Amino acid sequence: MNVKQDGHMKFFHIKRMQGSIKYVIAFFIVFGLISCGSHEYGGSTGSITVKVAWPDEDTGSQSLFASLMPTSIKTVKVKVSGPGMSDVEKNFSAAAGSGTISGIPSGADRTLTLYGLDSVGITGYECSITGITVIAGETADAGIADMQPVSGLNAPLNVIATAGDQRVTLSWDSVTGATGYKIYMGTNSGVSKTTYDTYYTCSLTSCYIDSLTNGEPYYFVVTAVDSDSESVDSEEVSATPSAVLAAPPNVIATAGDGEVTLSWDSVTGATGYKIYMGTNSGVSKNMYDMYYTCNITSCYINSLTNGVTYYFVVTSVDSQSESAESAEVSATPILIGPGSFCGYDSYGDVLVYDCNLACYPEYYEGDSYCDDGVMTNADFMCSELNFDGDDCGSVCGVNQVAGGDTLDTQSFWLGNTSGTFDFFYETYSLKDQIIVYYEGSVLFDTGCVGAFDTVSLSYSGSSTMVQVEVSPNCDGSSGTAWEYTVNCP
Numbered sequence: 001m002n003v004k005q006d007g008h009m010k011f012f013h014i015k016r017m018q019g020s021i022k023y024v025i026a027f028f029i030v031f032g033l034i035s036c037g038s039h040e041y042g043g044s045t046g047s048i049t050v051k052v053a054w055p056d057e058d059t060g061s062q063s064l065f066a067s068l069m070p071t072s073i074k075t076v077k078v079k080v081s082g083p084g085m086s087d088v089e090k091n092f093s094a095a096a097g098s099g100t101i102s103g104i105p106s107g108a109d110r111t112l113t114l115y116g117l118d119s120v121g122i123t124g125y126e127c128s129i130t131g132i133t134v135i136a137g138e139t140a141d142a143g144i145a146d147m148q149p150v151s152g153l154n155a156p157l158n159v160i161a162t163a164g165d166q167r168v169t170l171s172w173d174s175v176t177g178a179t180g181y182k183i184y185m186g187t188n189s190g191v192s193k194t195t196y197d198t199y200y201t202c203s204l205t206s207c208y209i210d211s212l213t214n215g216e217p218y219y220f221v222v223t224a225v226d227s228d229s230e231s232v233d234s235e236e237v238s239a240t241p242s243a244v245l246a247a248p249p250n251v252i253a254t255a256g257d258g259e260v261t262l263s264w265d266s267v268t269g270a271t272g273y274k275i276y277m278g279t280n281s282g283v284s285k286n287m288y289d290m291y292y293t294c295n296i297t298s299c300y301i302n303s304l305t306n307g308v309t310y311y312f313v314v315t316s317v318d319s320q321s322e323s324a325e326s327a328e329v330s331a332t333p334i335l336i337g338p339g340s341f342c343g344y345d346s347y348g349d350v351l352v353y354d355c356n357l358a359c360y361p362e363y364y365e366g367d368s369y370c371d372d373g374v375m376t377n378a379d380f381m382c383s384e385l386n387f388d389g390d391d392c393g394s395v396c397g398v399n400q401v402a403g404g405d406t407l408d409t410q411s412f413w414l415g416n417t418s419g420t421f422d423f424f425y426e427t428y429s430l431k432d433q434i435i436v437y438y439e440g441s442v443l444f445d446t447g448c449v450g451a452f453d454t455v456s457l458s459y460s461g462s463s464t465m466v467q468v469e470v471s472p473n474c475d476g477s478s479g480t481a482w483e484y485t486v487n488c489p
Contacts, residue, residue, distance in 0.1 A: 047139040048112055048132060049100040052076055054125070054147050055154070070155055072192060072221075072233040073116040073124055082110040091117075106136040114145045116232075120194045124232030126150050153177055153224040153231035156205075161239035163320065166214055168239045170222065171206035175231065178224035184233070185209065191219045192233050212241045243269055245316040245323035248297075253312055253331035256300070260310055260331045263298035267323070270316035276325070277301065283311045284325050304333045394486075396421065401468070402483035408470040412486040418460035419489030426452035430480035433471040439463050448474035 054070065073094045078101050080088045085105040092099035094116060104110065110132040116125030125147040134140050149155075156172040170183060180203045184196040193199075200209060212218060217240045221233040248264035262275060272295045276288040285291075292301060304310060309332045313325040342359040343351045351359040394401075396414050414421060425434050429450045436444040438459045443466065446453075459466065472480045 044106055044136050045103050046106050046134040046136055047100050047102040048080060048104060048110070048134060048142050049098065049139055050078065050112060050114065050129070050142040051098045051144045052094070052114065052147060053144050055149075070116070070124065070232050071235050072118045072155070074119050075117040075121075077115040077117055079113045079115075080104050080110055081113070082107060085110075100139065104134045106134050108133045110134050110140075112142050112145070114147065116147055118192060118194070118232065119190075120192070122194060123150055149231055150229070153226060153229060155231045156181060156222045156224055156234045159220070159222050159234045159237050161218075161220055161237040163239040163241050164208070165244040166212050166241050167208050167210040168212060168218055168220070168241055169206065169208040170220055170237070172222055172234065174205050175224035177226055178231075179203075179226045180224075181205070181207075182223045182225055182230065183207065183209065184221050184223070186219050187216065189219050189236065189238070191221050191236055193221065193223055193230065196221075214241045214243055216240065240320065242318070242320050245270055245318060245321060247324045247326045248273060248314045248316055249326070251312070251314050251326045251329050253310075253329040255331040255333050258304050258306055258333050259300050259302040260304060260312070260333060261298065261300040262312055262314065262329070264314055264326065266297050267316040269318055270323075271295070271318045272316075273297070273299075274315045274317060274322065275299065275301065276313050276315070278311050279308060281311050281328065281330070283313050283328055285313070285315055285322065288313075306333045308332065396486050397488035400483055400485045402481070403470060403472065404481055405472050405478055407472065409467060411465050411467050414459075414464050414466060414486075414489055416489055417462055417464055420456055420458045421489045422454055422487040423457050423484065424452075424454045424487070425482070425484040427482045428452075428480070430473065430477050431475040432480055432482045433474040434482070434484060435469045435471075436486075437467040437469065438465075 054073075075091050076094045076096075076099065078090050078092070078099060080101055082105075084107060088101060088104050090099065090101045101112075109130070112129045112132055114127045115123045118124055127145040127147045129142045129145060132140055132142055154175050156175055156178075159170060159172040162169045162171075172181070175181075180201060182193070183200045183202060184191050184193050185199065186195070186197045200207065209218075217238050219236055219238045221236050223233055224231040246267050248267055248270075251262060251264040254261045254263075264273070267273075272293060274285070275292045275294060276283050276285055277291065278287070278289040292299065301310075309330055311328055311330045313328050315325055316323040345351055394410060394412050396412050401408070401410060423436060423444060425446060427434070427446065427450050431448045431450045432446075433448045434446045435442055436457060439461045443457045443459060444455060466486065468484060468486065470482060470484075472482065
C-alpha cells in the first residue's frame with residue numbers, strides 16, 4: 001500500500017519474513033520539507049531510513065501495529081555513527097514501526113544502532129546495522145533492524161494471575177536460558193521493573209503472593225533473569241483477592257414424584273449456590289449432566305424420571321469465585337401414592353400415605369382406629385399389619401388391566417379430587433362394555449362395542465378414586481378379550 005502527498009512522502013509497508021517468523025511494519029516519514037538552503041538535499045548530508053522488526057519469541061503469528069512490539073517498549077532511539085562524523089540521534093515512537101534520520105554526513109561505513117526503550121528510558125531491546133553508505137542529498141535504506149532483547153532473555157509469556165483468599169497466584173511459560181524470575185507488584189496499573197510497590201523472586205514458573213488485602217486490585221509484571229541480566233517486562237496482569245467460600249455443608253437430597261429437593265446449610269459470604277447433577281456417581285463442577293442456580297438454601301429440581309437415581313453436588317458462589325464441591329448426595333424420584341413413605345412420627349414409627357395422601361403410621365394393630373366404630377381414612381389398614389396401598393386400589397398409570405369372559409370391577413387411585421385423565425381401552429372384535437364411575441356417577445360408557453380408543457375424562461368431587469367395570473360378551477358371545485389403562489391426571 002503506497003500513500004503519497006505533496007511536500008511529504010509517506011509509505012506504508014507490511015512484510016512477513018519466512019523462516020524465523022518476524023513481522024515488520026514499515027512507516028516511512030521524511031522529516032522536513034524540500035526548501036532552499038536545506039542541508040538534507042543537495043548539501044553534504046543525507047538520510048537513512050530503517051524498518052523495525054520484533055522477534056516472535058516462538059509464539060507464532062502476532063498482531064500488527066501497536067501490539068506488534070513488546071508492551072513495555074514505548075520509544076525507539078536511533079543513533080548513527082561512523083568515521084569522521086559526530087553521532088546523530090533521533091527518537092521516534094515504537095508504534096510507528098520505522099523512522100528516517102536526516103542530517104547525516106555523507107560517507108561510507110556508517111553504523112545505525114537502535115534501542116528499544118521503556119517508559120522511563122531503560123533499554124530492553126537493541127540492534128545494530130553496519131556498513132551503510134550515505135550519499136549527500138539521498139536517503140539510504142538500512143533495511144530491517146531485527147530487535148533482540150538486551151539481556152538475551154525473552155519476557156515471560158502467557159502470564160496468568162489467579163485470585164484467592166488474601167492471595168494471588170501467578171503462572172507463566174518457561175523462558176529459555178532463565179535461571180529465575182522476578183514478580184513486580186503494585187496497586188495501580190502501569191507496573192514495571194522501575195515502577196512498582198514491591199517485588200518478589202521466584203525460581204519456578206508459578207508462585208503465589210499472600211498477605212494481600214481482599215477486595216483490592218493488584219497489578220503485576222514478570223521478568224526472566226539469569227546470572228548477568230534481566231529481560232524486559234511481561235504484559236501486565238491484575239487480580240483482586242477475595243475470601244474463599246466454603247463448600248455448602250449438610251447437603252440433603254429428598255426424593256419426590258418426578259423431582260428431588262436439595263437443602264443445605266448457609267455459607268458465609270455466598271450470594272448464591274450452584275447445583276450440579278448427573279445420573280452417575282462422581283459428579284463435580286467439571287463433570288455433570290446439568291447444573292442449576294439457586295439463591296436460597298433449598299431448591300428442587302423437577303421433570304426427573306421416577307426410578308432413576310440422580311447424583312448431586314452443591315457449590316457456593318459470590319460475584320468473583322466459586323467454592324469447592326460439597327459431598328455428593330443422591331436420590332431416586334418415586335411416585336407418591338398410598339403406602340409410600342412420608343416420614344416418621346415422634347416415636348420413630350414409619351409414616352405412609354393413605355388414599356387421600358394423609359400421613360398415618362404404617363403399623364396399626366391394636367390402635368384405636370380399629371376399635372372406635374367410626375370409619376376413617378386409616379381404618380382400611382386395620383386388617384393389615386403393614387399397609388401396602390392395596391386398599392386404595394391400583395395406582396393410576398401403573399398397570400394395564402386385561403381380561404376375558406369374567407365380569408371385572410376395579411378401583412384406581414388418581415391422587416387428586418379433581419382433574420382430567422386419559423382412559424385407553426381395547427375390546428377387540430368380540431364386543432364388551434366398559435363403564436368408568438366417579439362417586440357413583442358414570443364418567444364414560446363405551447357401549448357394547450368391539451373397538452379401541454383413548455378418551456380424556458374430567459372429574460371433580462371429594463374422592464380420589466374412580467371405578468372401572470367391564471361387562472364382557474355384552475352381545476351374548478363368548479371367548480372375548482379386552483384391556484384398558486387409567487392414566488394419571
